[in-house]
Amino acid sequence: MIDGRYVAIDIGTVTCRMMIADVCAGQIHVLAKEYRITNLGEGVDATHILTSQAMQRVKAALTDFLAIRENFDTPENPVRQTMVVATSAARDAENAAEFYDMLAGLGLQLQVISGEEEAALTFAGATSRFVHQHVMVVDVGGGSTEISIGLAGEKPKFSHSFNVGCRRATERFLLSDPPAPSEIEAARAWMSNEFCDWFRNVQACICQPLDQMIAVAGTATTAVSIREAMREYDSSRVDMACVTLAQLREITTRLQALPLQERQQVVGLDPNRAPVIVAGMLILEEVMHAARQTAFTVSESDILSGIVIRCANAA
Structure with missing residues (x-):
């Protein structure tokens, strides 16, 4: 570089x-x-x-x-x-x-x-501190979710961009305030269907277990800031924090029961992210189910770091 x-x-x-x-x-x-x-x-x-x-x-x-x-x-x-x-x-x-x-x-x-380039840039940025580990990187966005699997620091062996994002899911399914149980169920079914087939095919080709799942971007960082009840966002407490599936479920259950006005008051949640955060948490949950993961590590190094790496390599 x-x-x-x-x-x-x-x-x-x-x-x-x-x-x-x-x-x-x-x-x-x-x-x-x-x-x-x-x-x-x-x-x-x-x-x-x-x-x-x-x-x-x-x-x-x-x-x-x-x-x-x-x-x-x-x-x-x-x-x-x-x-x-x-x-x-x-x-x-x-x-x-x-x-x-x-x-x-x-x-x-x-x-x-x-979507494929987005996943590759995110993988490069997110794995820079996980040298020699076999990892999965998950980036839940507003319109899509990128998932990449491979050896940290190298090009991912498996990568896919799913048209499953927190804004897309919210606008398609979560129309009530708060979301109705039937809407949550329909959103989960759609997400699960999108993720499970791909993971079945990938898992048949993977020769070694994952060392860990790495989650980047706003949904993942928000999970930590809500769990820790951060009145002011503290990057040092968020970066590299571990979130278990049980903790994520607890946060999702709490948020989906609240109308938007009350959700915007939750400590640790940016009020501007409140309209789409339930869908984001559901996506993370369904990825964990499909990938059979019980926890993830949050990384604040993401696509932005990947972009810097690409610029420096091409300079």
């Missing part, structure tokens, strides 16, 4: 995030991380259209990000590259060209990446 300062921006279905990092002697040193819940994928599952309001929310977030980036782009340490990727919502949108043009107006070149 080439030493230098890099900026990674990930525009997801629910969140928009940025990481500024220095690469030195093959190590990533994070200087700043920012996120905004922008809900780019609002309504996209049904309409396949990015709304102007959603795109404007992303534009506002990116404008803030660029101002922060400017403070880190100094003569002594210039930003070598800024890589901007968009995932599920932009993949599904028929008017993605309009989104490209909007970002070009900000001086950003957007890359809408495939």
Whole structure:
């Protein structure tokens, strides 16, 4: 990897995030991380259209990000590259060209990446600290869930992007407030059907057991912050924390019983994530069932780290 300062921006279905990092002697040193819940994928599952309001929310977030980036782009340490990727919502949108043009107006070149590329970038970022371990990385997003299995630090041996995401599932199934038991059951059945066939095929080809399941992104980190009742998010307590299936079930059961207004008051839950968090927790549960896992480790190193690694390797 080439030493230098890099900026990674990930525009997801629910969140928009940025990481500024220095690469030195093959190590990533994070200087700043920012996120905004922008809900780019609002309504996209049904309409396949990015709304102007959603795109404007992303534009506002990116404008803030660029101002922060400017403070880190100094003569002594210039930003070598800024890589901007968009995932599920932009993949599904028929008017993605309009989104490209909007970002070009900000001086950003957007890359809408495939689900397979998203999974590969996430695997690279998430496994950098699990050298020689045989791991599964799970990234629950708003529009899709990426699952990769392989040896940490290498290309995954098995990888798949499922069109199962917390916003997509919420808009399809969880229509009542709070969700009705029949809606929860229908969502679980859909998720289980999507995951189980793939895992059956993969498990027949895997020669060694998993050392651990690694979960990244907002659903997984929220599980820890709720369990620990964090009034202020503490990355040092979230990163590398272990969550058992029993603990996850307890959190899911608690959240799904609450109407949205009460769910937004739960300590440890970002109120802006409350509308889709039940579906996110259900997805994590169903992945664990399908993969026969009883716990997962949360990693704050994810696709953003993978983007930085790719930039540094290509510089």
